[in-house]
Amino acid sequence: xxxxxxxxxxxxxxxxxxxxxxxxxxxxxxxxxxxxxxxxxxxxxxxxxxxxxxxxxxxxxxxxxxxxxxxxxxxxxxxxxxxxxxxxxxxxxxxxxxxxxxxxxxxxxxxxxxxxxxxxxxxxxxxxxxxxxxxxxxxxxxxxxxxxxxxxxxxxxxxxxxxxxxxxxxxxxxxxxxxxxxxxxxxxxxxxxxxxxxxxxxxxxxxxxxxxxxxxxxxxxxxxxxxxxxxxxxxxxxxxxxxxxxxxxxxxxxxxxxxxxxxxxxxxxxxxxxxxxxxxxxxxxxxxxxxxxxxxxxxxxxxxxxxxxxxxxxxxxxxxxxxxxxxxxxxxxxxxxxxxxxxxxxxxxxxxxxxxxxxxxxxxxxxxxxxxxxxxxxxxxxxxxxxxxxxxxxxxxxxxxxxxxxxxxxxxxxxxxxxxxxxxxxxxxxxxxxxxxxxxxxxxxxxxxxxxxxxxxxxxxxxxxxxxxxxxxxxxxxxxxxxxxxxxxxxxxxxxxxxxxxxxxxxxxxxxxxxxxxxxxxxxxxxxxxxxxxxxxxxxxxxxxxxxxxxxxxxxxxxx
Amino acid sequence: xxxxxxxxxxxxxxxxxxxxxxxxxxxxxxxxxxxxxxxxxxxxxxxxxxxxxxxxxxxxxxxxxxxxxxxxxxxxxxxxxxxxxxxxxxxxxxxxxxxxxxxxxxxxxxxxxxxxxxxxxxxxxxxxxxxxxxxxxxxxxxxxxxxxxxxxxxxxxxxxxxxxxxxxxxxxxxxxxxxxxxxxxxxxxxxxxxxxxxxxxxxxxxxxxxxxxxxxxxxxxxxxxxxxxxxx
Numbered sequence: 001x002x003x004x005x006x007x008x009x010x011x012x013x014x015x016x017x018x019x020x021x022x023x024x025x026x027x028x029x030x031x032x033x034x035x036x037x038x039x040x041x042x043x044x045x046x047x048x049x050x051x052x053x054x055x056x057x058x059x060x061x062x063x064x065x066x067x068x069x070x071x072x073x074x075x076x077x078x079x080x081x082x083x084x085x086x087x088x089x090x091x092x093x094x095x096x097x098x099x100x101x102x103x104x105x106x107x108x109x110x111x112x113x114x115x116x117x118x119x120x121x122x123x124x125x126x127x128x129x130x131x132x133x134x135x136x137x138x139x140x141x142x143x144x145x146x147x148x149x150x151x152x153x154x155x156x157x158x159x160x161x162x163x164x165x166x167x168x169x170x171x172x173x174x175x176x177x178x179x180x181x182x183x184x185x186x187x188x189x190x191x192x193x194x195x196x197x198x199x200x201x202x203x204x205x206x207x208x209x210x211x212x213x214x215x216x217x218x219x220x221x222x223x224x225x226x227x228x229x230x231x232x233x234x235x236x237x238x239x240x241x242x243x244x245x246x247x248x249x250x251x252x253x254x255x256x257x258x259x260x261x262x263x264x265x266x267x268x269x270x271x272x273x274x275x276x277x278x279x280x281x282x283x284x285x286x287x288x289x290x291x292x293x294x295x296x297x298x299x300x301x302x303x304x305x306x307x308x309x310x311x312x313x314x315x316x317x318x319x320x321x322x323x324x325x326x327x328x329x330x331x332x333x334x335x336x337x338x339x340x341x342x343x344x345x346x347x348x349x350x351x352x353x354x355x356x357x358x359x360x361x362x363x364x365x366x367x368x369x370x371x372x373x374x375x376x377x378x379x380x381x382x383x384x385x386x387x388x389x390x391x392x393x394x395x396x397x398x399x400x401x402x403x404x405x406x407x408x409x410x411x412x413x414x415x416x417x418x419x420x421x422x423x424x425x426x427x428x429x430x431x432x433x434x435x436x437x438x439x440x441x442x443x444x445x446x447x448x449x450x451x452x453x454x455x456x457x458x459x460x461x462x463x464x465x466x467x468x469x470x471x472x473x474x475x476x477x478x479x480x481x482x483x484x485x486x487x488x489x490x491x492x493x494x495x496x497x498x499x500x501x502x503x504x505x506x507x508x509x510x511x512x513x514x515x516x517x518x519x520x521x522x523x524x525x526x527x528x529x530x531x532x533x534x535x536x537x538x539x540x541x542x543x544x545x546x547x548x549x550x551x552x553x554x555x556x557x558x559x560x
Numbered sequence: 561x562x563x564x565x566x567x568x569x570x571x572x573x574x575x576x577x578x579x580x581x582x583x584x585x586x587x588x589x590x591x592x593x594x595x596x597x598x599x600x601x602x603x604x605x606x607x608x609x610x611x612x613x614x615x616x617x618x619x620x621x622x623x624x625x626x627x628x629x630x631x632x633x634x635x636x637x638x639x640x641x642x643x644x645x646x647x648x649x650x651x652x653x654x655x656x657x658x659x660x661x662x663x664x665x666x667x668x669x670x671x672x673x674x675x676x677x678x679x680x681x682x683x684x685x686x687x688x689x690x691x692x693x694x695x696x697x698x699x700x701x702x703x704x705x706x707x708x709x710x711x712x713x714x715x716x717x718x719x720x721x722x723x724x725x726x727x728x729x730x731x732x733x734x735x736x737x738x739x740x741x742x743x744x745x746x747x748x749x750x751x752x753x754x755x756x757x758x759x760x761x762x763x764x765x766x767x768x769x770x771x772x773x774x775x776x777x778x779x780x781x782x783x784x785x786x787x788x789x790x791x792x
Binding site for chain 1: 611730
């Protein structure tokens with residue numbers, strides 16, 4: 001820990017580990033005005049801008065979910081009308097998917113960490129990076145405008161011809177919002193791909209990259225290749241809605257299946273946009289708190305790429321009952337099973353990383369272990385849904401709702417919070433209360449399971465999704481689910497409190513509080529504007545947690 | 561008559577040791593070297609082209625499905641496009657790509673004046689394409705072929721023809737937006753090369769060239785899809 005303590009004095013480790021005599025100010029001290037934040041090109045500050053924006057939207061989307069769960073506490077529609085209920089679940093979906101989950105890990109942790117992890121001073125295109133955030137804000141404004149005008153009731157999937165002909169709500173505003181925010185994702189993805197390709201530090205070969213960077217790379221490829229298809233699809237929906245040009249509506253000569261193909265061509269890979277970065281975060285955390293190198297590092301990297309590629313080939317499993325051909329359904333079913341292979345490799349490798357490790361249970365580790373368990377359950381139930389015959393029964397039931405919440409909330413959000421806790425000292429330079437953080441992580445885990453496991457049972461029993469009323473025999477499980485949601489909400493609100501508190505009263509964080517490997521820990525907490533005093537040189541593989549003759553970075557040996 | 565630009569050029573010629581068309585590109589602070597910066601800019605454009613390909617790809621896919629749904633309507637509608645203007649525009653745009661390629665080559669060889677000249681010709685051809693296309697839109701309007709505004713067609717084929725012309729205006733309109741951005745890009749680059757501004761080098765010409773050729777290739781697919789359906 002000597003190195004960490006010394007760096008914590010405010011010094012920055014140079015290339016050979018020497019302390020710079022006059023350490024540069026941290027990125028947070030580069031300017032204190034609102035203007036300095038709104039015009040910044042520093043990837044770290046842009047990450048903070050994103051973090052604040054998506055946190056706001058997380059709680060807006062969460063408020064919609066709260067109303068949904070309150071409504072579903074009784075079988076009758078006694079809180080909101082059916083129309084309002086439709087608008088609530090639509091806004092919940094739209095906001096959580098496009099304004100929270102998609103940008104969550106890439107735009108915040110990815111933005112902050114990718115340049116640090118590869119030893120670069122910034123992303124390749126800093127101005128473009130700032131532009132992405134402004135595009136996000138513009139898209140968000142359209143969506144908020146739609147909410148203020150009265151909302152939208154199509155569901156987050158905008159299925160045609162309901163969205164193009166029948167819905168009387170503000171569909172075009174929300175389409176515009178999602179269209180615009182898509183370009184924010186595309187530009188972030190473009191920036192990451194170029195940065196990871198061209199700006200790695202000397203010696204940092206592809207197979208020395210942290211798995212977090214691999215995950216960001218694969219995610220970026222999906223962002224760049226899938227998002228434009230969604231954008232164009234939404235344009236076509238708007239064209240049909242405004243101009244009566246029959247592309248999707250069969251009454252006008254269009255093909256409604258075309259919409260579903262185009263939509264899911266984006267929206268299935270979008271699931272991997274959410275979960276691949278989460279896998280990257282979990283790999284970093286599990287290795288650090290098990291004090292072991294990630295088991296099967298190369299297979300982990302290949303699995304990330306395999307998931308990203310196979311993710312493009314399985315969209316038809318959302319359409320088993322839509323009337324696509326049985327042959328297509330069979331192929332999509334088979335391909336969906338294939339995705340389970342690299343996913344299982346990852347789960348087994350995280351487990352094997354724990355083997356013979358010196359495991360400690362700090363808050364980030366609890367979140368990461370929670371991810372592994374919840375992702376496994378979500379993934380296994382995904383296989384059930386990939387079975388053609390079972391899917392006929394389960395389509396549009398709460399089983400599907402539970403499945404994707406296990407992946408996207410139990411998985412991706414747990415990992416996001418784990419990552420926030422893991423890198424919080426690096427990002428803010430402060431330590432939070434680990435006791436409270438562990439309590440929140442455990443509360444979240446139990447709250448999550450209490451909320452969503454009953455929904456699997458409801459789905460098997462046949463309760464359909466997207467109705468504000470239900471048959472009385474479903475009430476027990478629904479009350480259980482709503483009760484769990486209270487715990488879940490507390491689990492999400494708690495970090496807001498103790499993390500904010502740490503900004504004011506938290507102890508100063510040393511450069512490397514977890515004694516972790518990785519270049520981001522080789523600079524001060526919080527890092528200076530240009531990240532490193534000197535360009536780091538990498539001389540070995542990542543995750544050198546076991547004593548290993550090959551040092552990772554010269555800087556480390558210099559202070560040992 | 562010697563313009564300011566020509567004078568600036570002569571000073572470059574005296575400094576014959578410099579192989580670049582303009583001053584050495586400034587290296588932005590996030591990069592270590594100019595080589596790294598160049599690699600990043602080039603890769604950035606390629607990734608952008610990849611995303612654009614899928615952007616247009618969705619539109620072509622929708623076109624394919626709609627045409628399979630209503631092949632006769634599409635054939636009839638296609639016969640109402642203006643083959644002469646469409647073909648002329650194809651020739652104009654392909655020529656512009658030639659001059660873009662010549663400019664990239666000239667910039668790489670360090671002949672700045674030639675590079676600027678070719679860029680100006682490229683932009684002029686792009687502007688001609690825009691002019692012809694707008695004239696064509698006016699003719700389409702006169703023939704009642706503009707959905708939303710004024711659309712009338714043989715009722716036996718009207719349903720598919722409406723989709724055809726909806727896609728026609730969506731694709732050519734989107735293409736025209738891309739082309740306009742390209743023209744602005746090329747003219748801006750020509751001006752900065754002439755004024756010897758930083759941020760205008762052979763690499764910039766090459767990257768602008770990538771974009772220009774991409775926009776051209778989109779048209780090469782649009783032309784047969786829109787103008788040549790069953791016109792054999």
